[in-house]
Amino acid sequence: MPNKCPLCQRKYSRSGAYEKHLRNTHAHLDIVLASTIKYASSPTTIDNQGSNILLHERHLPLDSDYESDTDTTEHAYGAFADISPESDTEILNETASPLPSKPMLYKGAGESIGDVKGFEQEQSNLCQPPCSPFGSAHSFKLASWFIEGKVPKSRINEYFSSGLGNTSSDGYSSMHTLENLLQALDPHSAYLQWNEGQVDDGKQTLPFFYCKVLDCVRYLLRQIAYRDDFVYPPRREYDTNGQRIYAAMHTADWWWDLQVQPHNPFLSKQSLTETRRNFRHVRHFFRS
Amino acid sequence: MSDQTHLTNFSGDKKAWPVYITLGNLPSGRRNSPTSRAVLLLALLPIPPKLSKSSKADQHQRQINADTLQDGFALIFAPLQDPASDGVPIDCADGKVQRCFPILAVLIADHMENVALH
Numbered sequence: 001m002p003n004k005c006p007l008c009q010r011k012y013s014r015s016g017a018y019e020k021h022l023r024n025t026h027a028h029l030d031i032v033l034a035s036t037i038k039y040a041s042s043p044t045t046i047d048n049q050g051s052n053i054l055l056h057e058r059h060l061p062l063d064s065d066y067e068s069d070t071d072t073t074e075h076a077y078g079a080f081a082d083i084s085p086e087s088d089t090e091i092l093n094e095t096a097s098p099l100p101s102k103p104m105l106y107k108g109a110g111e112s113i114g115d116v117k118g119f120e121q122e123q124s125n126l127c128q129p130p131c132s133p134f135g136s137a138h139s140f141k142l143a144s145w146f147i148e149g150k151v152p153k154s155r156i157n158e159y160f161s162s163g164l165g166n167t168s169s170d171g172y173s174s175m176h177t178l179e180n181l182l183q184a185l186d187p188h189s190a191y192l193q194w195n196e197g198q199v200d201d202g203k204q205t206l207p208f209f210y211c212k213v214l215d216c217v218r219y220l221l222r223q224i225a226y227r228d229d230f231v232y233p234p235r236r237e238y239d240t241n242g243q244r245i246y247a248a249m250h251t252a253d254w255w256w257d258l259q260v261q262p263h264n265p266f267l268s269k270q271s272l273t274e275t276r277r278n279f280r281h282v283r284h285f286f287r288s
Numbered sequence: 289m290s291d292q293t294h295l296t297n298f299s300g301d302k303k304a305w306p307v308y309i310t311l312g313n314l315p316s317g318r319r320n321s322p323t324s325r326a327v328l329l330l331a332l333l334p335i336p337p338k339l340s341k342s343s344k345a346d347q348h349q350r351q352i353n354a355d356t357l358q359d360g361f362a363l364i365f366a367p368l369q370d371p372a373s374d375g376v377p378i379d380c381a382d383g384k385v386q387r388c389f390p391i392l393a394v395l396i397a398d399h400m401e402n403v404a405l406h
Contacts, residue, residue: 112384119383192328197363199334201356202349208360210331213309214367217390218378220311220326227381229318249312249393258391 103237106256110232122187126224133184135171142170143178191219289327289396292335305333307364312393331364333357354404361405365392 004011005018007026012018125132134140142165146156153175159165160173172178183189195212198205221230234256237245246252289309295302309330310319319326336353339346370376371390378388397405 110386112380112382113377113387114385116379116383116385123383197360199356199359199363201336202352206334206336206356208332208334210307210364211328212367213330213365214371214376214390216309216328216330217311217388220328221313221378221380221386221388224381226314226318226324226326229315230313230381231315232313232386248315254393255312 103235105233105235109234125187133171133181139170139172143172143181146178147182188219188222191215191222290333290401291398292401303335305335307331307333331360333360357401357404368392 005021005026010021012021131137131140134143145151151159156175156178165173172181192211192215194209196207196209198207200206220226231248231250233250235251236256237247237251239245249255290305290307293304293306295304307330308327310327312319314324314326318324334356336349336356339350339353368390371388373389375387375389377385380386395405
């Protein structure tokens with residue numbers, strides 16, 4: 001069935017030629033086509049300082065006789081289909097191909113600036129007996145039973161004061177000492193301290209409770225359980241045809257654009273302003 | 289993520305308004321897994337009393353409550369303002385210190401909370 005352009009009444013029997021007509025003749029209308037991503041801009045150059053990425057649109061073929069034109073799209077694809085699969089990830093550099101078929105990382109993003117003090121000691125502590133800091137498996141199971149059974153603190157204290165507990169082997173003899181051991185289980189629990197804030201609604205002052213948001217970020221980033229899952233640099237992923245894949249959050253454009261900035265390799269005030277504009281609902285959080 | 293949560297039915301109709309936080313650095317499969325515990329309770333917001341929809345005085349109070357909610361969020365997220373632009377070194381799980389720029393990327397809330405935040 002022929003496609004009829006609603007803008008200029010031209011008819012096309014092939015969808016490819018019709019798309020090409022829309023893309024070239026009516027480019028000013030910003031029509032979003034299913035195959036637009038084939039022609040989407042891709043990072044092509046990076047300056048020597050590694051701090052500036054210039055995004056260029058590929059030069060599109062001129063719109064001439066439409067139906068008689070050869071399909072240059074396939075030719076363009078063929079030019080990038082021969083990327084050697086030397087590695088799973090390509091670091092973006094000056095010779096990056098316009099349509100890569102493998103993931104791209106921004107050079108220098110996600111690199112560390114130092115080592116964590118005492119990390120070796122922390123790792124060695126993991127080799128301690130699994131019941132540590134509890135003295136025995138029995139005391140650990142008893143504490144688990146208290147916690148998972150949601151036994152009130154007063155009843156736990158009663159348990160020990162009545163002589164039911166064997167304090168010599170358990171290592172704790174009250175809720176207070178048990179809490180100290182529980183805090184020692186999580187070495188980073190100090191990050192999660194609760195604070196009390198107050199807001200005034202005009203009639204009364206309302207209290208509310210919160211943790212420091214930056215400490216919550218520190219706590220989560222410090223968890224060894226997520227060590228193999230953390231992703232620090234932005235990433236652009238492509239399938240074998242060079243089409244962009246949007247999967248996880250770090251593969252989106254906004255992360256890349258926010259991290260890769262002209263004057264600051266990580267972030268600039270200008271990008272923050274852009275972020276505030278895009279996320280209008282959070283503008284209040286950034287007001288100064 | 290934030291949402292009002294109904295706690296009790298017949299003992300005062302208690303409600304809580306928890307706000308949770310997680311990291312975008314974790315892949316969604318890991319982040320959204322209930323057993324990963326990658327979501328932390330960030331705050332418990334104050335809940336304003338119920339107001340009628342017809343009274344003009346209550347409509348005025350509703351706007352005041354929305355401003356109060358915004359003040360609460362501003363207080364919670366104010367510490368992110370400078371690190372988001374200047375960066376802050378943070379110890380990471382791999383034993384390395386990363387220069388991080390923590391920003392509030394997404395706020396998940398229901399429609400009425402979005403209305404109150406605008």
